[in-house]
Amino acid sequence: MASSTNCDTVILDIEGTITPITFVKDILFPYVTNGLDAFLDRSWGTTELNDHIQLLREQAEKDVTAGLSGAILIPLESSKEDIKSAVKQNIEWQMAADRKIGALKSFQGLMWRSGYESGELIGVVFDDVVPALKKWQSEGKKIYIYSSGSVPAQKLLVGYTEQGDLRKYFSGYFDTSVGLKVEAQSYLNIAQEIGIKDTNTILFVTDNINEIRAADQAGIKVIIADRPGNAPLDLANSTYKVVTSFDSL
Ligand SMILES: [Mg+2]
Known part of the structure; x- marks a missing residue:
């Protein structure tokens, strides 16, 4: 089973993973x-x-x-x-x-x-996200975002949240200009861009099973986020780990 303890790099999806889908x-x-x-x-x-x-x-x-x-x-x-x-x-x-x-x-x-x-818009992240970001940063892990929202939109969302400016936790941001999230090659492209040869040292967390499969194919460790407001997961025949909170990552 994947966990964040045996990886050096964490890549996070936004919508449905760190942020409620309802916010978007x-x-x-x-x-x-x-x-x-x-x-x-x-x-x-x-x-x-x-x-x-x-x-x-x-x-x-x-x-x-x-x-x-x-x-x-x-x-x-x-x-x-x-x-x-x-x-x-x-x-x-x-x-x-x-x-x-x-x-x-x-x-x-x-x-x-x-x-x-x-101040009309304030980014929302789940309460368990910032403690996890802090923990990973203190452990020396690098944290990235990979979301289909544009990189400027990602930086705004995490830059102006209820918990303050979270950009200090992130080492980089990726959007679909690196490739579609449902294609394994996109994850290899990201690994190459951040200079990681062994994709098995990367953990990717997302709510989308097709993204999970693509990252898994690229050799990346994967964990599914099951958050309030997300569509029901179709996990038939899958053995992927599911978390409802980042406390258990
Ligand atoms: Mg998502």
Whole structure:
């Protein structure tokens, strides 16, 4: 059975592992859709917003060219109201479709940063997470994050939590630019990036059984996090260790 005692490196998933899924689903994503109008008004005319709108505009042109149904173009030269309305519809459409495309992620990241910095958003981690991070750090283990949320979004979530800035515990962050979380190669890529040859010295904790299988295939030790609010686990024929709290890691 895997445990954190015989490994030098711990890689953690965020959603459903260190953070309740409800925070992401009920707080983080609705923050973008509900606050879009006010955010656009507040930031209108700034270079940063213009740059992000331009990314959305270029993506929308690609989407239309690709024949994607529902794609919403953003005019370049038009009234503020027309451009704003198109941006809103574009974001709402992309978020309803749960797209994970760069332009949308960047825009969400921009809004989240403003929310965290203003104190409107506060990252949530389970109570047993910080004690575990402290313990691992004191044991000299390196701790990383691997999440499908973008690296900037990961840093915001752990940087502005109820328990303070947790970035001091993490040696690095990985998102899907290193590969999909359900592919074994992604874990080998991470091991290579952090300079570890023996993947058996790495422990990966996540709530997702497909990610567990991929990491396991890469020779990494794995433990499943079963947290309140997670979907029921389908553990048929699996012998993976499951924990409900980081106290038992
Ligand atoms: Mg997860």
